[in-house]
Amino acid sequence: MNTLPSNYTLKHFPIPTAILNRELKIIDYSDTFTIHFAEKKDFKGKEIIRVIEELPPQLHTDLRKSLQGTTAIQNDNHKFFLKTNKPKWLKWNINPWQGNEGTIDGIILVLEDVSDFMREQELLLKAERVSKTGSWELNLITNEIYWSPMTKLMHEVPLDFLPVLEEGLNFFKEGDSRDRIALSVSNAIADGKPYDEELVLITSKGNEVWVRAKGEPEMVHGKCVRLFGTIQDIDKEKKAELKYLETSERLQIATAVANIGIWELYLDENIVICNDNMYDIYGLSKDSSNILEDWLKRIHPKI
Incomplete structure (x- = not known):
């Protein structure tokens, strides 16, 4: 429960703040509230829904609910869509305030537009899904580890x-990996060393997956304080590469044995590229400056 701040204090609040009465009309507000949410500078006595035309229904609900209780209501990143279908994210903290008689006479509303930050986070998550790349971070000061949702998805964990740390390393296949x-860690x-x-x-779940693991240390005064990086699913590409190498190796063995x-x-470009057997069969010199010409001279004239 809060009491009303002085006008001077409220005016200079660093985050957008407004004081509302029980009718949700604005009693006072900070300069930052005007900058972020209101086109007109003087809107005292007006309902907040008249000052900010497009507010999410959830905020309306929380404002009404706050008038019935004594505890704060908080929402860290509520996403909604404007009439133009443009997404927007708001963060709010609603605290009821008491009048002289101890009754709830209104609300202190802290309201922030966090659209830029949340949009960037959403794009990063989409980029992770498209590229099948997860991120992670190890704080060596607190020993806390963070895995992004994609990283957890790749490990097939909830x-x-x-x-x-030790459990994370044990997900890699025993032996060379x-x-x-x-x-490396x-x-x-x-x-x-990255x-x-x-x-x-x-x-x-016991599935084997090829991944590309990258790590980057953060050094402070010569000491690593944080390690962060990415892990990317390259299973399809790597298995195709290994299959090609296996086939190529078998072909080399077969051609060598069968001459x-x-x-x-x-x-x-009139350039010929051949394997070692071609040189031996046709008696060609590997140092020849014109393999094509030397090769054609050795072909039977009736062919």
């Missing part, structure tokens, strides 16, 4: 999952 991430903390690794992650020559002719 959104209320609270990670710890776990050893490399443990060493250790070097980042000890020496301030890392960028392609590793195998084992989700909480098969392979060549490519680029017509625009």
Whole structure:
């Protein structure tokens, strides 16, 4: 429960604040309230819904509810849409205030437009989903770890999952992947070395996923105080790459064993590229300045 602040104090409030009576008419307000929410400078005695035309229904509900109780009502980021369908986010704190007789005579409303910040956060979350990239942060002062929703989704853990460092490292496949991430994190903390690794992650449901793990240390006076980074799902691309390398290796083995020559002719440049077997079969010199010409000389004239 609050009592009314002095006019001088209210005028210089750093955040938009207005004092309303029981009819939700404005008694007084801060300069910042005028700057952020009102076109006209003098609107004392007017209902707040007349001063700010587009307010979310939830704020109306909370204002009425506040007049019935003695506790503050808070909303940190309420999203709604204007008549133009443009999204907007408001943050508010509503406190009832008492008159001389101890009754609730009105409301102190702190109202902030947090649209720019929330829009940026929403875009970051959408970018994470599109690129399948999660973010994380390790505070080495408090030992607190933050995983973004996408990071939790990639690990297939609940959104209320609270990670710890050792448990987070254990999600990586035992062996090469776990050893490399443990060493990378250790070097980042000890020496301030960033890392960028392609590793195998084992989700909480036992699924193997290739990820790209990146970490960046934040150093203060030569000591790492924070480690943050990203983890990206590259499973589809990595498995395709490994499949290609496997197929290519098998082809190389097959051509070597069967003594098969392979060549490519680029017509625009009259350049021939061939494997080692082609050199041996045709008796070509790898140092030749014109492989195409030497090759054509060795082709039977009747062909």
